[in-house]
Amino acid sequence: MSSIDQVDGSSIGSMQKKSTNYKDQADDFFSNFLEPNNLNQIRSQVKQFIDCDTNHPTVLITSGGTTVPMEHNTVRFVDNFSAGTRGSASAEYFLEKGYKVIFLYRLKSLEPFTRHINVWQLMESLSSSDSGSQVGPSIGDNLSKTVKIYKENKANILMITFTTLAEYLYYLREISFSMQPLGPKAALYLAAAVSDFYIPPTDMATHKIQSKNGPISLVFELVPKMLRPLVKFWVPSAFVVSFKLETDESILLDKARKALLCYGHHLVIANILHTRKSQVLIVTEKESHQITLPNPEMEIESLIVDEVISRHKTFINMKLNVEKLI
Ligand code: 9Z3
DSSP states (O other): OOGGGGOOOOOHHHHHHHHHHHHHHHHHHHHHSOOOTTHHHHHHHHHHHHHTOTTSOEEEEEESBOBEESBSSOSOEEOOOOOSHHHHHHHHHHHHTTOEEEEEEETTSOOTTGGGOOHHHHHHHEEEETTEEEEOHHHHHHHHHHHHHHHHHGGGEEEEEEOBHHHHHHHHHHHHHHTGGGGGGEEEEEOSBOOSEEOOGGGSBSSOOOGGGOOOOOOOEEOOOOHHHIIIIISTTSEEEEEEEESOHHHHHHHHHHHHHHHOOSEEEEEEGGGTTTEEEEEOSSOEEEEEOSOTTSOHHHHHHHHHHHHHHHHHHHHHHHHHHO
16 A cells, blocks of 8 residues: 555645645654765755756656665665666657756666667677777667767766665655756656655664574555655755556556645656556646557657656746746
């Protein structure tokens, strides 16, 4: 069960009360975990990336799955299926449309550009001699195309990796704070598959859990839903898109709507595990419609990104018009 199930958004009064709870729960979660050592470094990298043009539409894309460690000296952890296809493909389409991209992704999951390179095919195609290596023509054309696009875009993408759930959430909060100067030009595209459950550090074994002691039972706590504090406190002027994953189609739309109601963000892209590469549901408070991949040569992310950018543009214009009136 996710914590969304425990919340109803029946009145503004109750929503306000709950948002305070969400903030307290988020703060409690963070106080359980030490800050990652490189948090200051990430803060200054993001600041530098954004400060050169705070007027430029910039999207934070999260991608890949989070790990939940079972021991402090981690040998074992709980993980999930996400390969990072959605996030890495979307990053390329956002760049193509002129966005700057902060790509927060799980270490060793798929990356924009390199995802097109199959290392084994490349090895097969390489001929090597004392004077160096040459790529065969079958791979060479595609490789040059990818390298060319990468070089044209590399100044516009900042890549940051995470592994554990706690790292992911610390970085997400820090990057969100740092995106505040962008105002409505900031967009968040939260495609990472984030664990709903974790083991609090105080309940975790220090060393590798020993099998000689017999079977184990572990109790996982619920991760507080961070979307509400994100929208309300971390980066309140941004356009926020979340993803909702289910395996049971009959609850998908309802869960997506509930998320919008509870967290107050702008758009949910809802998908079913086994059909996520060929169809998604675009859900706002007022309407929903399906996007279906028209042909297998395309990637559905190109259509999702078009849809998100068009809605982000409308959002920016609306916010700027309101500012003019004030
Ligand atoms: C998604 O739903 C993404 O589309 C996928 C992409 C993870 C399915 P891949 O990386 O897969 O291309 O293999 N992401 C969000 C999943 C999530 O954890 N959402 C939470 C929820 O559904 C938070 S809103 O409750």
